[in-house]
Amino acid sequence: MWRHILKRLAQAIPLIWGILTITFFISHMAPGDPMDMYLEQQRQRQVDPEIIELLRQKYGLDLPIHVQYVKWLGNVVKGDFGESFRYRRPVLDLIAERIPYTLQLTLLALLFSTSLGIIIGIVSAVKQYSALDKGVTLGSLIIYSIPGFWMALMLVLVFSVYLGWLPTSQTRSMDYEFFSWGQKIFDRLWHLILPVFVLGVGSAAHKARYVRNRLLEVMNEEYILSARARGLKEKMVIFKHALRNAMIPLVTILGLHLPALLSGSVLIESIFAWPGMGTLAVGAVGGRDYPVMMATLMISAILTIVGNLLADITYVALDPRVSYEKKKPV
Amino acid sequence: MKRKSRFKKLILLGAFMLPGSGHLLFKKNIKLGIHLLLGTIAIVLLVIFRWDRFINTFQSKAVDHWVAAIFIILSWLFMAFISVKHTCEFLSDKMQKPRIKTPLFLASRRFKENKLAVVSLYVICIFYLVAVLAPFLATHDPSAIDNVLETRYQSPSWEHPFGTDEFGRDLYSRALYGARISLSVGLLAVLIAILIGTLYGSVAGYFGGFIDNIMMRFVDVFIAFPTFFLLLMLVGVFEASIVAMILILGLTSWPGTARFIRGEVLSLKEKQFTEAARAIGLPHRTIILRHLIPNGISPVLVSAAMMVSTMIYSEAGLSFLGIGIRPPIPTWGNMMSSGKDALLVAWWVALFPGGILAATMLSFNLLADGLRDAFDPKVLMRRFL
Amino acid sequence: MLLNVENLRSFFFLDDGILRAVDDISFHVNEEETVALVGESGCGKTIAALSIINLIPSPGRVVKGKIYFNGQDLLKMSPEKIRRTRGKEIGMVFQEPSMALNPVFTVGYQIAEVLRLHMGMAVKEAEREAIRLLGETGIPEPEKRFKAYPFELSGGMQQRALIAMAVSCHPRLLIADEPTTALDVTVQVGIIDLLRHLQKLYDMAILLITHDLGVVAEMADRVMVMYTGKIFETAPTVDIFAEPKHPYTKGLLGSIPRLGKGSKHPLQGIPGAVPDFLDLPPGCTFHPRCEFGDRDCRKKFPMLLAVDYIRQSACYKHYKM
Secondary structure: OHHHHHHHHHHHHHHHHHHHHHHHHHHOOOOOOHHHHHHHHHOOOOOOHHHHHHHHHHHOOOOOHHHHHHHHHHHHHOOOOOEOOOOOOEHHHHHHHHHHHHHHHHHHHHHHHHHHHHHHHHHHHHOOOOHHHHHHHHHHHHHHHOOHHHHHHHHHHHHHHHOOOOOOOOOOOOOHHHOOHHHHHHHHHHHHHHHHHHHHHHHHHHHHHHHHHHHHHHHOOHHHHHHHHOOOOHHHHHHHHHHHHHHOOHHHHHHHHHHHHHHHHHHHHHHOOOOOHHHHHHHHHHHOOHHHHHHHHHHHHHHHHHHHHHHHHHHHHHOHHHHHHHHOOO | OHHHHHHHHHHHHHHHHOOOHHHHHHOOOHHHHHHHHHHHHHHHHHHHHOHHHHHHHOOOOOHHHHHHHHHHHHHHHHHHHHHHHHHHHHHOOOOOOOOOOOHHHHHHHHHHHOHHHHHHHHHHHHHHHHHHOHHHHOOOOOOOOOOHHHHOOOOOOOOOOOOEOOOOOEHHHHHHHHHHHHHHHHHHHHHHHHHHHHHHHHHHHHHOHHHHHHHHHHHHHHHHOOHHHHHHHHHHHOOOOHHHHHHHHHHHOHHHHHHHHHHHHHHHHOOHHHHHHHHOOOOHHHHHHHHHHHHHHHHHHHHHHHHHHHHHHHHHHHHHOOOOOOOOOOOHHHHHHHHHHOOOOOOHHHHHHHHHHHHHHHHHHHHHHHHHHHHOOOOOOOOOO | OOEEEEEEEEEEEEOOEEEEEEEEEEEEEOOOOEEEEEOOOOOOHHHHHHHHOOOOOOOEEEEEEEEEEOOEEHHHOOHHHHHHHEOOOEEEEOOOHHHHOOOOOOHHHHHHHHHHHHHOOOHHHHHHHHHHHHHHOOOOOHHHHHOOOHHHOOHHHHHHHHHHHHHOOOOOEEEEEOOOOOOOHHHHHHHHHHHHHHHHHHOOEEEEEEOOHHHHHHHOOEEEEEEOOEEEEEEEHHHHHHOOOOHHHHHHHHOOOOOOHHHHOOOOOOOOOOOOOOOOOOOOOOHHHOOOOOHHHHHOOOOOEEOOOOOEEOOOOHHHO
16 A cells, blocks of 8 residues: 555656646746736836846846746745745745635535535435435536536625625624634634535535435445345445445545636635635736746646545555555456 | 429428428428428518618628628528428428438437437527527627716616616627627637547557557646636736637647547457457558547547536636636626626626526536436346346 | 245336246245256346345336245235345355455455344354354355455355355355356356255255256256246256256257267257347247247247146147157
8 A cells, every 4th residue: 555655656746847847838938928928917118128137137037948947947846936026025925825725715615515415415316216316416417507606696695795694705804803712713614604615515516416326336236236135224235335335436536626626716715805826826817927827826736636646545545455456466 | 284293383482481381281300390490480580670780781891790690591591401302302202211220319319308408408509599699689789888877787677688787788788799709619619629639539548558658647737737727827828819718728628538538549449340440451540530539429529518518617717807808898707797896786797697607507517418328328237137 | 845936027117118027937945955947147037036035126026926935925024024034044145256245345344244233243253253154165264364355355265255144144045146157167166065065054945046057967956947037847957857848948958068978969059049028929938949839839828837746847849858
């Protein structure tokens, strides 16, 4: 098993190198160079050409592209992502401030969607072809099809604007500083309800469909028939023998859902004015703040790889077959 | 004899003027007849009610009006042609060819049994028709602004079914024009993605070994990027015009298709017919294009339908963030963006474009579901017998 | 009589018609007896076996009939009661051991689970008993194998583990569905010996379902021949091999390759193919492939009637044989 994990870690390294390289070259595909784009965006064309030249030199944009690439790669490996054009601060600091908010949102959404998806999936598989099952199957497709940002707007309209039960945006109330310790936690959770729900519900619908189909597939396996022929109780057959087999591949699905959740968080964050990586990235695109754009892209991809790696390791730990095959290839 | 031939001519004329009448007269293939007739009626009504615009088209320089008008004329000619051709067959009393149960025929029969999927296919067709005919269906000029203070934020009414936005523009007409952007971006981007993905994946899978390894590592890197962050970067580098948007969306989403086409090809490669094709000395190109891709294409169609839905979503999302296609060109995304700012005063600005967007995405997902079931029927377990 | 099946019909209700997988069969199994249900694959024998423990897969169900086990009708039992019969009173062994064992639990766990459930054993006790059973079924190093996952065992060992599971609660009847088909020939002998050994040890009756007449000759006391969901002939094993009274049985016997005396004769098959269940020939379902088939055979399916005092045959022309 450890060998398998080490192998996976080793495979991740060229992947990360690929990510860095693609990021660098996309950002240099722009007509002109990043500085041109930035200045054009800032409508500062009338800046003294000498100052522009100085800025170019400062950011190393006057060097040939391969030199820039090597230098940049070296800096990134050392953890230096450059300085934001707009905030005039190290990009890493900016991201370090934002990333906890994004992780908070996506991990909670992952938890929410997984638990809801599994429960609904099991219920509708156990009651296959019932009205409930058909309702869930169609309903999950409908929910999955609703664009998250529109759903967010509509829920804000209903629950915040008309009913006034939930906050419209932000991570905390205006008078947060004056709250007691318990109130602070409650206030945070209260602000998390809508964004987490909207971010997670589509993925929950997807998982419910997956769990249902997978469980039904497993229920047709011969070992389920054999378990029943041994007189096991139906509950044990479903919740132990079938579910264990059906759940293992779900771990992989969790890993695959992570990039989708990160993607979704961009829109959700901007609706709820959530100070995460998504809003940072959108702001950077609006202002053509290249170092920040590159950093958010890289970090989001690296987060995805880490997520997949974790999913993979969990899979190996859960399924006895995988590590065995690695041990003794037949 | 003479009388009979005159009678025949009369029927053919009827079939030409009123496509579908021949089918109903002979009570053959009535379903097609009704479709043709309904199409004809729709065209006639559209032309009568929008006669002035239809006529003005031929003096104007607006390309979209020309496209819509030519589309109307061509579709009528097409329906008339089908109608006359079939009616000729009925008149000469030719036997219809018996249908062979090809896999495609069986799949289409299974598809038709899935009512939801059929309905969604109709909805999609209607949406595309509406998008093409938007200049004739719109009740107002989508970008006309006058007397903003009086006309802004009017709630839905007969005059403005979806209400008006902050500049007093008719949201119904804007939504019709918005459909053009969303639907065409979705379709064209998917075409690009499928084309590149299928070729890339089948080449990798067919040659295998080192080439496959290198090609798939590249795909792995691409897939690791969360779509939206990648799109943000690309939109930041290139200005987001409509063409750029199609290219950006298409060029970022082929790796998924490539990956599973490769899997499909890897398994097809082991099948005997591929070996046979290789044994008779066909070139690689022919084997890939003629033997492997056609056999592995059905899951591609399923994923294409789903991808259209994601593409439309991505385009709308970017426009919603204000970094995709920008106003004044109406898209569902930027309409919702202005709806977000007006959420407290005018709920309808965000509601309607988003609702149509959701309906479109749902239709494509239902279509994908129906296609999947049609191509991959759950065979009954016979192993116990 | 331990098991008595009367007029059993199990149908599958499909979109394109009713599939009569088991169509009006009656048979019995005595205590400690081995009865073989023989037929080509796809003749409904597995469905007949699954009908007994009421586990036919979904679009199918038992339509009619009575299944007396120990004097009680299994079809009238409550689901809970029949569940307690399964595994405890009636054990079952499957064709494909690699698919009949749950891949994510250890072999030992799966045996101990049955013991805890039906015998009310404690965890430690069940573990000890499971290891003893593994040893008894001829698995070397049972303590080590107890902790093994199914995929870590060979096919023969998997089948032994499955048999250990099936006999763990000392059932009165063991249903063995093609117990040797998926295994190598060398392993098959061992499994047959094991089943015979366990039968004597636990005084079990065995309902053996197979298409392999070699296994039948090795194990069975009586044979029932099945075709298209119906029983065609029943007779003691010795007699059926010596003198079949149904043309289908004769055909089956003729298709066994033999060494020695008969080897000069060419191998005889049965002409034609097994008909589609949804499109069975009228009358006797075998008549299109039968050497004696004529107009009479098309009218009505022949009843299973006594030919002499020990055997029955469902054929109008059995006197010709």
